Amino acid sequence: MALGDLLGNPGAVAGLRHALDSGQLGHALLVTGPDQVGKTTLMLSLAGELLPGASWPGDPSTHPDLWLEDSSEERISIRRVRAGGDPGSLQEFLSLRTYAGGARVAVIARADRLTEEAANSLLKTVEEPPPRTHLLLTAHSPERLPATIVSRCGRLALGLVEGPAIEAWLRDRHGVDAATAELAAELGAGRPGRALRLSQDPEALRAELKVLDRFLAIGGGGAVAALAAAAELTPGSGSEGRERLLLDLSIWASFVRDAAVRAAGAPELARLRSRSREAEAWARALSLGQAGRILDALLRAGGQVASYAQPRLLLETLFLDTFAAVPAPPAVA
Numbered sequence: 001m002a003l004g005d006l007l008g009n010p011g012a013v014a015g016l017r018h019a020l021d022s023g024q025l026g027h028a029l030l031v032t033g034p035d036q037v038g039k040t041t042l043m044l045s046l047a048g049e050l051l052p053g054a055s056w057p058g059d060p061s062t063h064p065d066l067w068l069e070d071s072s073e074e075r076i077s078i079r080r081v082r083a084g085g086d087p088g089s090l091q092e093f094l095s096l097r098t099y100a101g102g103a104r105v106a107v108i109a110r111a112d113r114l115t116e117e118a119a120n121s122l123l124k125t126v127e128e129p130p131p132r133t134h135l136l137l138t139a140h141s142p143e144r145l146p147a148t149i150v151s152r153c154g155r156l157a158l159g160l161v162e163g164p165a166i167e168a169w170l171r172d173r174h175g176v177d178a179a180t181a182e183l184a185a186e187l188g189a190g191r192p193g194r195a196l197r198l199s200q201d202p203e204a205l206r207a208e209l210k211v212l213d214r215f216l217a218i219g220g221g222g223a224v225a226a227l228a229a230a231a232e233l234t235p236g237s238g239s240e241g242r243e244r245l246l247l248d249l250s251i252w253a254s255f256v257r258d259a260a261v262r263a264a265g266a267p268e269l270a271r272l273r274s275r276s277r278e279a280e281a282w283a284r285a286l287s288l289g290q291a292g293r294i295l296d297a298l299l300r301a302g303g304q305v306a307s308y309a310q311p312r313l314l315l316e317t318l319f320l321d322t323f324a325a326v327p328a329p330p331a332v333a
Contacts, residue, residue: 003045006038007169007192008161013042016156020049026154028126028135030111032142033158035243036193039138040070040109042158047105050134055100064099070109074239078117081125090122094130103132111137112144113239119146126152141306160190163271170199180205186272187212189250208251215252216278218323220331226319234312245305245314253298259283260291278332285330294322294329 003020006013019025029046031039048060056063067090069076079085083092090106098104108114114122126135126149135153142150167185169192170176176184176199187208188195198205211233218229235244255278258270262283270279282291301318305311323329 003042003049006042006045008038008165009158012156012158016042016046019154020046025134027129027133028137028153029156030137030139030142030145030150030153031156031158032139034160034191035140035246036188036191037158037160038192039140039158040107041193043107043109043136043138044068046136047107047134050103050105052100052102055102065102065104067093067104067106068109069107074113076108076111076114076118078115078121081114081118081121091125094125094133098132103134104130105134105136107136107138109138110140112139112141114145116146119149123149123152161192163188163190166190166192166195170195174199176200183209183274186254186274187251189247189254194247211248212251212255212275215248216255216275216332218319219329221323222328223320223324226323227316230312230315230319234315241311242305245311246302249298249302249305253295253302255279256282256291256295256298259286260288260295263288263291281332282329285327290327297321 003017004013016025029043031043033039044061047063047066051060051063051065053060053063060066061068067088069080069090077085079089081090083089083095085092090108093106094104108122123146129135137145137149137153139145163185166188167181170181170184171178174196180199184195184199184205187198187205198208214229214233218225221228233248235241235248255272255275258272258275258279259282261267261269262279263286267276267280270276272279286294297318301309301314304314
C-alpha cells in the first residue's frame with residue numbers, strides 16, 4: 001500500500017510525506033492512536049518507501065532489510081530485542097550487513113507491550129542506532145512506554161476515522177455489500193481494521209450486535225439486571241480481555257452519544273443508523289445532561305481499563321451508576 005492510501009488522517013499522512021521528502025524524518029518514530037486505525041499499516045507503507053524496493057522483487061513486507069514485531073504475544077520480552085536472545089532478535093538483525101546495502105527498518109507494532117527489561121534494551125538502540133537505520137514504533141497506550149524512549153522519538157498521532165468513510169471503503173475497496181458495510185462501519189467505532197474484520201466474518205458481526213443489544217437490554221431492570229449484565233459481559237483476562245472491553249465501551253459510548261445528540265435536538269449528528277429507534281427512546285427518557293453524564297462515565301471507564309482496572313468491578317460500578325439511577329435509561333430490547 002502506498003503511503004497516501006491510508007484511510008483517514010490525511011493531515012498526519014501529509015506531515016509524514018513532507019518529513020520523508022524533505023529528509024527530515026528522524027531515525028526513530030512513534031505513531032500513537034486507537035487500536036486498529038492503521039498505525040502498523042502506515043508504518044509498513046513507510047518502510048516500503050525507505051527500503052530500496054528495486055533490489056527486492058517480492059512483497060515489501062518480506063524484504064530482508066525489514067524487521068517486524070507484530071506477534072500476538074501479550075508482552076515483548078527482552079529476548080525478542082537483545083542480541084543472543086531469540087533467533088532473529090532486533091539487535092541481531094541490526095548487527096548484520098544489509099541485503100541491499102541501503103537503509104534498514106525495524107517496525108515494532110504495539111510497542112507498549114515491551115517489558116521493562118526489553119524497553120531498557122531498546123533504549124540503547126534508540127539512542128545510538130546503526131547508520132541508515134529507522135526504528136518505527138506504534139502504540140495505543142504510549143504512557144506505558146518509558147519516557148526516555150518517547151522523548152527520543154518523533155511523534156505522529158492518528159485518530160479515529162469517520163464512519164461514512166469506512167463504509168465507502170468497505171464497499172468500494174473490498175466489495176462488501178451495502179448493508180453489511182453500513183453495520184460493520186458502525187460497529188467498527190472508527191477503526192477501519194476492526195470494521196474490515198467484522199465485514200468478513202458474519203459470526204463476529206452478530207456477536208458484536210449481541211454485545212450492544214445486551215447493553216441496551218439492561219434498561220428498566222435496576223440493580224439486579226445491572227449486576228447480571230456485568231457478570232455476563234466481563235471479558236477474559238490479559239491484553240485480549242482489555243482490548244475486548246475497550247471496544248465494547250467504545251460501541252456503547254457511540255450509542256449513548258447518539259442518544260445525547262438526539263436529546264439535544266440534533267438527530268442529524270447521530271451515527272448508529274441501525275439503532276436509531278433505541279437511541280430515540282433513550283433521548284425521550286433522559287435529558288441531555290443525564291445522557292452526557294452516562295457518556296462521560298463510559299469514556300472514563302475506557303481510561304480505567306487502560307490503567308489495568310479490574311473489568312468485573314469496573315462494569316458493576318458503571319452499570320449500577322447507569323441503570324440503577326433515577327431516572328434510568330428505558331428498556332429498549
